[in-house]
Amino acid sequence: MSVDAKGRGNVTLKDVAARVGVTQAAVSMALAGNPRISEKTRRAVQRAAAELGYVPSSAGRALRRQSAGAIALIVPNTSHHVFGHAYFMHVLTGVSSSSNAHDAQVIVSTNTDGAEGVNAYERVIRSGSADGVIVTSAAVDDANVEALVASGLPVVLIGNFPYLPEAVSVGTDDVAASRLVTEHLITVHGRSRLLHVSGPLDHQTGIDRREGFLQAVRAHALGENALVLEGDMSEESGAEAVRQAHDMGVEVDGVVFANDDMAFGGMQTLRRLGRRVGDDIALVGFDDFGIARTTTPGITTMRVPAERMALAASDTLFAILAGERTGPAHVELPVEFIARTSCGCAGDALSE
Amino acid sequence: MSVDAKGRGNVTLKDVAARVGVTQAAVSMALAGNPRISEKTRRAVQRAAAELGYVPSSAGRALRRQSAGAIALIVPNTSHHVFGHAYFMHVLTGVSSSSNAHDAQVIVSTNTDGAEGVNAYERVIRSGSADGVIVTSAAVDDANVEALVASGLPVVLIGNFPYLPEAVSVGTDDVAASRLVTEHLITVHGRSRLLHVSGPLDHQTGIDRREGFLQAVRAHALGENALVLEGDMSEESGAEAVRQAHDMGVEVDGVVFANDDMAFGGMQTLRRLGRRVGDDIALVGFDDFGIARTTTPGITTMRVPAERMALAASDTLFAILAGERTGPAHVELPVEFIARTSCGCAGDALSE
DNA sequence: CTGAAAGCGCTTACAG
DNA sequence: CTGAAAGCGCTTACAG
Known part of the structure; x- marks a missing residue:
């Protein structure tokens, strides 16, 4: 139930349902365009949702769908101040543009770690914060990357990883x-x-x-x-x-x-x-x-x-998430x- | 219940609970360090969690806590290719460092919009994807920013907004x-x-x-x-x-x-x-x-x-989220x- | 003190 | 065809 105008206590399906006089499930289906809901009801639902300013809860949806609708861009902070480097801007631009096209959020994550147990890169996926990750600028001896690739979780690396034959990656020659x-x-x-x-x-x-x-x-x-x-x-x-x-x-x-x-x-x-x-x-x-x-x-x-590599990497990641067959494990883009x-x-x- | 090694079907509290032979609630409390759980049980729980590679579900937690543990950095794409500009790198570095210190994720969002009804900036908060937002490089005639500030949701703006007296912002003179x-x-x-x-x-x-x-x-x-x-x-x-x-x-x-x-x-x-x-x-x-x-x-x-402005803006946002009284609505940092x-x-x- | 239910908001499988 | 329950994973208020 909606509580006040100050955020906390947001408009939920229940509120919309109460307004229209149907069930919460009906509202959900109506908004999803499920044909089982009549045109008339759908209209009423849409109007009520708009009036109340209904926005689906990402947590509710994520929990139910078992998918976050987000991908993570991970930048190992061990590497050479990459985060402040122009390279990163280009990568982010590419990732962001692909993510927008796929209606997904982008989580930017520096590996701050220190966390024992689960590898820092896996954490973001296993927590369900992100459905998959893009890792950029990893060192060759980064065991976290190896473990992540070996785990079979959805990952695309930017760069060349000849020592990780199973990795999906986008690089240049x-x-x-x-x-x-x-x-x-x-x-x-x-x-x-x-x-x-x-x-x-x-x-x-x-x-x-x-x-x-x-x-x-x-x-x-x-x-x-x-x-x-x-x-x-x-x-x-x-x-x-x-x-x-x-x-x-x-x-x-x-x-x-x-x-x-x-x-x-x-x-x-x-x-x-x-x-x-x-x-x-x-x-x-x-x-x-x-x-x-x-x-x-x-x-x-x-x-x-860099931007095109990031774009290709993200597109590939989304293809993997969609369960589509991905092409060759390593893609190489031309330099100029x-x-x-x-x-x-x-x-x-x-x-x- | 954990299903396979390939991601989907992650380790949950229930799995850890089954392993240790206690309830899911006990595991939750044990991991939270709740004193109600005995030292012995806590140890056993921690070990089992580590062995199974348990990572709390961010969706489950967010839904229950009614807080995402994330903030969003919003960059209006209407503005002048800011996203690809060095300015943005500095901003992201500042926001990211503050967020790491506050154990929060950073969602980077370009306003792609076209969405009718709810203003694009509010969407990310109302969906619960982020608990608050930082908005940078907004145009003076951006009605979305005004609406966002007026809504009272947790927002901190980077820049000067003399026409928005209620806004919390960080800028320079x-x-x-x-x-x-x-x-x-x-x-x-x-x-x-x-x-x-x-x-x-x-x-x-x-x-x-x-x-x-x-x-x-x-x-x-x-x-x-x-x-x-x-x-x-x-x-x-x-x-x-x-x-x-x-x-x-x-x-x-x-x-x-x-x-x-x-x-x-x-x-x-x-x-x-x-x-x-x-x-x-x-x-x-x-x-x-x-x-x-x-x-x-x-x-x-x-x-x-830029980086210090972003840092200050983020710190301020986290203070607001923590319910702490914030200082003056507009902070000015010195230029050099x-x-x-x-x-x-x-x-x-x-x-x- | 402890066990187990309730409920966050969502979607869909199920019962009627 | 439609109503309403179940359940995603979590935390905490509640009952015992």
Whole structure:
């Protein structure tokens, strides 16, 4: 029964039923468009519901239907401040748009954990808060992800998980992408002494982009001159890696950074060291989530289709929830090479 | 009763009760730490719960408690692609951190609406999906916000809503902030022919920053030479406004943009028009969500404490939900002036 | 002190 | 065809 205007004590089916003079069950069916309810009654019910401002209780409905009508987007907080990163915005945009199309809510969850017993990722599903989850930016040694996938609960991962053959995931071919940008530096810009500043090597992305770099330098017999340093995807670590290479006395003429943030950090440091970026040193990044386009010179990069990956991941999750057969367990989306001036190409508006 | 390992048919209190040989109610109390349950039983219950991987059903609990244990962050999609904007990341970070501290879930909701009858913002509360909502970036003419505030449901708004005296909100003093940067151009850099590229004037932020600009130019008797053009916060509109002023034959020596994105767009255009930014023309922006720091020259700006606003808004919402008396209806957080080179100050790392 | 029912709001299977 | 009960999982007020 409705109590007051101040929220608590909301309008329920019973209230609508009392107003119309039918049973609660009839109201439910009427609102669901069940043909068993007469046109006349349905109209009356709809009018009463509108007048009273009836909104179905999500808890009542969820309990009865055994489904929350929501999915969760989980971001392991162990990973590198992803939550504050532009990547996440794109992911959320994709997930949100798919969820809207499927009339589902989106729960955003950082893994705060500490909870013993049940794995934090499973918790959100087992509690029924969400019917399925999307996990992004997981580390390769994240046992929670493994357990979650093994449990058979509805999960779609964003990224590559070669060590989880049963996982449903959406990623990009990072190895090929990295090989491609590296070869761009070699073949188009004639670079031969290359540095790779990798991402953290406990993330598949870090591993794969490094692998692509190595394949390229080896294929061109430049392995001898190549150096790899591990960063953590932050601007600072890009700067740090460049300084470290400098301090080691290693002279490089091209740098492949595993993301744009590191490329930006590295670029500033290179400049302070007196290097002319795009001229006597070429550099490229990964992501194109924003920063690469705004710097001077602009950063040549491999655009990662984060929003589309998230959209595909969500659509796949909804397909799984609907019991529809899903396609291949791992989907790969194409990346896009964006030439700007940092590598020596002139595609940069600001450079005009 | 638990059915299988594949999710559906989860472990419930009944399962735990059967395992231990007590009633479902006893299990509930045991897990809640109710002293009425003996230490021995409590232990046995906890062990059984852990073994079975019991996780309380959020629907069952929500229905019984009449509270969802979640808050919603609502972003009107009518507003300017906020969802994909860095501002939103900061807001989400703040809301999320507060929610974690309060053991609540965060539902992120774009107002897709079209739903007749109940206002879209109220829906999420009346359905019980969320116990309260945070609304960000609402237009001044958004009747939904007004209705929501008037309804007395638990809401906290981010931003300034002078026309909604009953609203609980967290904002910054945009008028003062804008007056301050404008005066910086006038008094520190001796600028006298000023352009303001405002935000959309159906948003309080647009109105207030414009007002601050006008106060400053009037106070310095520069109103005659001042021009105001309306933008929409996008990079393109910043570029467009600058070009428009140019085409009008208006020669300006200083520009106050209502945000950094417009400042960046404007800066590129000014450069193409042959102006030296930070030298023969000074410009400033608002936000400092990322881009202002990465451009060359760096953009002088007023940093908006988005994350802290969101944190304060969430904390306030949880206080309201807890029935605690809340402080003043409108809280104002300080902005921070960040001097970089675009205004003529030399504070920019890249300019060294 | 403890056992077990009631009831949150919903939908649908069942009885009439 | 329609009325009304059952039951989703939980917590707490109530009866014993």
